[in-house]
Amino acid sequence: MPEMRMRDALREALREEMLRDETVFLMGEDIGAYGGSYAVTKGLLEEFGEERVKDTPIAESGIVGVGIGAAMAGLRPMVELMTINFSFLALDQIVNSAAKLYHMSNGQINVPMVVRMASGGGSQLAATHSHSLEGLYAHFPGLKVVCPSSPADAKGLLKRAFRDDNTVIFIEHTANYGLKGDVPDDPDFLIEFGQANVLREGSDVTLVGYSGSVHQATRAAVMLQEQEGISAEVIDLRTLRPLDIDTVIRSVQKTNRAVIVEDDWKFGGFAGELSAQIMERAFDWLDAPVARVCGKDVPMPYNRNLEFAALPSEEDVVEAVLAMF
Amino acid sequence: MPEMRMRDALREALREEMLRDETVFLMGEDIGAYGGSYAVTKGLLEEFGEERVKDTPIAESGIVGVGIGAAMAGLRPMVELMTINFSFLALDQIVNSAAKLYHMSNGQINVPMVVRMASGGGSQLAATHSHSLEGLYAHFPGLKVVCPSSPADAKGLLKRAFRDDNTVIFIEHTANYGLKGDVPDDPDFLIEFGQANVLREGSDVTLVGYSGSVHQATRAAVMLQEQEGISAEVIDLRTLRPLDIDTVIRSVQKTNRAVIVEDDWKFGGFAGELSAQIMERAFDWLDAPVARVCGKDVPMPYNRNLEFAALPSEEDVVEAVLAMF
Amino acid sequence: MTATPRLARKAREAEPDIDQLLDFLYQMQLIRRFEERTGEMYTKGKVRGFLHLYTGQEACAVGALATLQPQDKVVTHYRDHGHAIARGMDPNRVMAELFGRQDGVSGGRGGSMHLYDASIGFLGGYAIVAAHLPLAVGLGLAANMKKENFVTLCVFGDGSVGEGEFHEALNLAVLWNTPVVFFCENNLYGMGVSFQESLSTQVTTLAAAYNMPAVSVDGMDVTAVYRETLKAVEHCRAGKGPYFVEAMTYRYRGHSMADPELYRLKDEVEKYRKRDAIDRLKARLMEGGHLDGAGWEAIVERVEKVVEDSIAFADASPNPPIDTLFRYVTKEPGDA
Amino acid sequence: MTATPRLARKAREAEPDIDQLLDFLYQMQLIRRFEERTGEMYTKGKVRGFLHLYTGQEACAVGALATLQPQDKVVTHYRDHGHAIARGMDPNRVMAELFGRQDGVSGGRGGSMHLYDASIGFLGGYAIVAAHLPLAVGLGLAANMKKENFVTLCVFGDGSVGEGEFHEALNLAVLWNTPVVFFCENNLYGMGVSFQESLSTQVTTLAAAYNMPAVSVDGMDVTAVYRETLKAVEHCRAGKGPYFVEAMTYRYRGHSMADPELYRLKDEVEKYRKRDAIDRLKARLMEGGHLDGAGWEAIVERVEKVVEDSIAFADASPNPPIDTLFRYVTKEPGDA
Numbered sequence A, B: 001m002p003e004m005r006m007r008d009a010l011r012e013a014l015r016e017e018m019l020r021d022e023t024v025f026l027m028g029e030d031i032g033a034y035g036g037s038y039a040v041t042k043g044l045l046e047e048f049g050e051e052r053v054k055d056t057p058i059a060e061s062g063i064v065g066v067g068i069g070a071a072m073a074g075l076r077p078m079v080e081l082m083t084i085n086f087s088f089l090a091l092d093q094i095v096n097s098a099a100k101l102y103h104m105s106n107g108q109i110n111v112p113m114v115v116r117m118a119s120g121g122g123s124q125l126a127a128t129h130s131h132s133l134e135g136l137y138a139h140f141p142g143l144k145v146v147c148p149s150s151p152a153d154a155k156g157l158l159k160r161a162f163r164d165d166n167t168v169i170f171i172e173h174t175a176n177y178g179l180k181g182d183v184p185d186d187p188d189f190l191i192e193f194g195q196a197n198v199l200r201e202g203s204d205v206t207l208v209g210y211s212g213s214v215h216q217a218t219r220a221a222v223m224l225q226e227q228e229g230i231s232a233e234v235i236d237l238r239t240l241r242p243l244d245i246d247t248v249i250r251s252v253q254k255t256n257r258a259v260i261v262e263d264d265w266k267f268g269g270f271a272g273e274l275s276a277q278i279m280e281r282a283f284d285w286l287d288a289p290v291a292r293v294c295g296k297d298v299p300m301p302y303n304r305n306l307e308f309a310a311l312p313s314e315e316d317v318v319e320a321v322l323a324m325f
Numbered sequence C, D: 001m002t003a004t005p006r007l008a009r010k011a012r013e014a015e016p017d018i019d020q021l022l023d024f025l026y027q028m029q030l031i032r033r034f035e036e037r038t039g040e041m042y043t044k045g046k047v048r049g050f051l052h053l054y055t056g057q058e059a060c061a062v063g064a065l066a067t068l069q070p071q072d073k074v075v076t077h078y079r080d081h082g083h084a085i086a087r088g089m090d091p092n093r094v095m096a097e098l099f100g101r102q103d104g105v106s107g108g109r110g111g112s113m114h115l116y117d118a119s120i121g122f123l124g125g126y127a128i129v130a131a132h133l134p135l136a137v138g139l140g141l142a143a144n145m146k147k148e149n150f151v152t153l154c155v156f157g158d159g160s161v162g163e164g165e166f167h168e169a170l171n172l173a174v175l176w177n178t179p180v181v182f183f184c185e186n187n188l189y190g191m192g193v194s195f196q197e198s199l200s201t202q203v204t205t206l207a208a209a210y211n212m213p214a215v216s217v218d219g220m221d222v223t224a225v226y227r228e229t230l231k232a233v234e235h236c237r238a239g240k241g242p243y244f245v246e247a248m249t250y251r252y253r254g255h256s257m258a259d260p261e262l263y264r265l266k267d268e269v270e271k272y273r274k275r276d277a278i279d280r281l282k283a284r285l286m287e288g289g290h291l292d293g294a295g296w297e298a299i300v301e302r303v304e305k306v307v308e309d310s311i312a313f314a315d316a317s318p319n320p321p322i323d324t325l326f327r328y329v330t331k332e333p334g335d336a
């Protein structure tokens, strides 16, 4: 299995799916001549040509709408919105058209489209460019929401996304693009949606994250083990919708404690959903309230120290765990 | 105190604030000649003229943006987006400009604007026109989110909104427009944000709702009392951001049980936040997991029976309560 | 249960012949009566939600849709009954949809604003103003990429012109040379706001600025609509890119059933009623000796039967079972 | 700490006099060097996040901003250092903002893309493409409603033209007759996509279709920019509604510091460098005998000092204390 960075694994997934299925095509802002703002699509224009790798105007709503229309007509578009911060502008198309057409048409029309976007803070991009809003998309029935945390997952999940008959919101944490890992080169390597991954087994507490936050969780687990002798299980959700809550519940029934780690603002965020579901389904197993370690409820400041303070850190996770014992 | 319907109470609030403060003006889709799609602004064009009651093109993002600009220059605009369903189109302006300018400018610029919109299902308006997404707005720091449930609250909260120095998202449930109630005519009648209202006292279970769902909760409380001898306390949150969780916690510490009632989809909705906060703060008082009675996770179907089944009902609340004993 | 697009078998002639004109008259009358009866069904509580009647605008749907071929696609806005019927959607199943019943074209899930019949390329009524314009461009892009020679007719109102997506869609359509006919039904109002108050310019001036042909046509004259739209469709079919048609028309009824119509005077409605498309075509055919009183009566009767049958059909159709609530949220392998 | 808008004391003449031209030269050089040094500070890790340098486009900011009066307002996009400095923002506080420090104009919260100085009517850099266009219209509306005679200059790039908000804003601006100068800096690219590939038409063709005057001007010629923008500002000030200016320009550096510049050839950059606005103005002044080598050296030295001082100032400024994290989320009575 070759080792590669997540951005390269994503590119491989796009390439392989374009080679496999000629109805797959890519469109988005600066995915062609520029090579993709995070270099994910680099080289694909040269390989596949302008017809299948389309640079678009800066018109988020328009290009997602075009993707929907193309998908309705039997193509399998991937629309790259550059970052989640710009996806607000396309939210109506995603929520009111892509997510609902199958239902409103009584199953006559479906929208097999992949919408990719980068997310996350930590690069001092300030308030408008540092959103982590995976949970926002997960709220809408009709969508699927995928948030990979490793190169292999990124590849397997993205390939799987192209084989889904629905709109898949595929969200990549900018901090993960450079991560390295072994990635299968089997062209049929797929990871099914709704299968959480137990990254690390443990017996004292369950740490739940996805995308960027599993890495804080994992580092926290190491610190807990080394410094406190606490054994933490780390679960990577991989997809938020469908959500594999069963794996989380099984873990909590074993550990009796859970901490959700999420970059997004805590108030009204997806961590609340996870916390509520764990309580609903594992109430009698809980030795302490489920804790949430999330982003602070402020617009993201540019200054490095302030940004650092606004984001959840492994120390915050450790602290939350220690408070449970 | 005169009795009036909620739509009239809202109109009174607008009138009084326009009379009090000449920087207040209204703009929105069909608020003028048409009289407002829910007749809230009826007659205001005649009374205040075109300068202060502006019909706009159908351009949600544009008109909210114009409102922001006007607010930056010292006016106090109210922008009516007709319904929450169309507010997706303005979400970028609300989230990236209105909510963040104060922070990004280090306190130099604030955006005192009221954005009004109708929400809620139950009128067979089908999938794109039946959203209840109060919780979506509540997620964003920098905003305030208000959801009145009665004519008096509607007036007192809307008047208060015009005296806030921030952007207030004011969401009115369509099912409430026709509700009647006594409404103070004191021009300085204001209801502060972040003050939940205990609508009904009880000792066995706490029902938490807002906007439309407090009425289901109240009806359920009556049924519980009459049919089961269970005494339910009903709390109307009134504002989701700021959130008065203390009132809820005090109640749960007394009743030891809580049910959240919300029209919005359950998965990833605001009910999760409430459930998580109750657990976090009243863990040792809970005799049962906090329950959520919410909308079903499907796009809203047009058919009446299906729509009814998709929405939470008082029977659902009763059932959830009974399951706790 | 698949329907057949209307007139699918006829070659498109630049000028409609008498048979076709008689058919236009029939269709316009069918839509007129369908809408009138639908309004009554709303009053009776059989049809619910938002209902936007098409009365007055019949010449637009009938003239424009008649230019299409079976492989072509249609997307339109929420005021969609007229286009659906003109495309050949089964009136029974349209009415059943308005009643929210299982045999409705959208299984009772869509309602008035969301008619879909993929079997005749009718890809929906859309209720978010202007949201379907980019979809039409996507359909056009797919036609190009798949080398399928279909044209997409995209119908919308004057009110859509103020939305950002109007702009994004027109720009993309021209940039990517997509076979899309943008068909703007300018009925002078978007709800209660007149288009002069909501647009700083003329619709066709703006459309033409994107570099596509843009014409304005009398939308109360079915032949004129047919003629200009046919040019547009042929332009698209020839691979020359998008084309914009503005049809000047008028709705006789309020915006929706809830509209108190405070913003316009009865006089104005009367003025337009005098230019009624049905009356005019009827008069023309009678003057030309192609229709007499009995012929008109026959049309009226045929229409009555179709409309009354649709109501009976709708009434007899069951509600979708509650246990289907979770159907069609996502499409999974193995789904029907 | 309030700054003074530049040139606030000078009457605006249709043609800039020699003093003013010398000042233009100084300002352009100041922006040029400020940006070059900022780029170096980025490489050193002192400036972080997204950094979009303005090098090459100096004539736009300097020419356009010089037409404004103190009461006027400016909103611009994320490539905003040039406009800020040309408006008279204190370079020390700009650099401190880029360093993320407490004395930055936005207290270190905004960074490069979000410079604000309300005291000189500089109401921000905006990082969501085209989002500030409607804000400008709102400012214009407020000018009308409050009967305050200020003009709003709204600066944006060619890439913004594809966004829906461009359309919504222009339409609203004309409909409501707002005093807004839409100033499009067409540097040929939106990131890596050339504007011909992202727009189906010419920028001014489209702008004019909304019913407002729209001109295109050489954005590498500061006098031309000044002249045309002044007409626009005076048009607005006279209550005649919005005006559109497209300045054809070029950025010498990549879109941001992260740009590998795969989409354009070095040749093209060289071609534009030959038309450099600073070089041209310098040559013109020298030819006219208004500037000599020593004069130019003096300008260069003055600039160096300002820029180096700004770096020293920024370096000396503390980070905002962590315990201020929750400040300025909402504004409450009693807040500072």
Ligand SMILES: Cc1ncc(C[n+]2csc(CCOP(=O)(O)OP(=O)(O)O)c2C)c(N)n1
Binding pocket: B029, B058, B060, B082, B086, B089, C052, C079, C127, C128, C129, C130, C156, C157, C158, C159, C160, C161, C185, C187, C189, C190, C191, C255
């Ligand atoms: C994005 C959006 N904003 C507002 C509405 C509410 N609305 C429904 S129809 C309508 C008027 C549309 O007018 P027009 O496009 O002229 O079509 P017409 O109804 O005249 O056929 C409005 C404002 C909506 N459905 N979608």
Ligand SMILES: Cc1ncc(C[n+]2csc(CCOP(=O)(O)OP(=O)(O)O)c2C)c(N)n1
Binding pocket: A029, A058, A060, A082, A086, A089, D052, D079, D127, D128, D129, D130, D156, D157, D158, D159, D160, D161, D185, D187, D189, D190, D191, D255
């Ligand atoms: C809504 C939105 N979409 C995408 C981006 C990412 N982005 C930042 S700048 C830019 C290019 C803008 O080009 P232009 O308007 O020509 O300005 P220039 O950078 O050339 O000065 C893009 C696509 C963004 N910031 N906002």
Ligand SMILES: [Mg+2]
Binding pocket: C157, C158, C159, C185, C186, C187, C188, C189, C190, C191
């Ligand atoms: Mg209209």
Ligand SMILES: [Mg+2]
Binding pocket: D157, D158, D159, D185, D186, D187, D188, D189, D190, D191
């Ligand atoms: Mg540019």
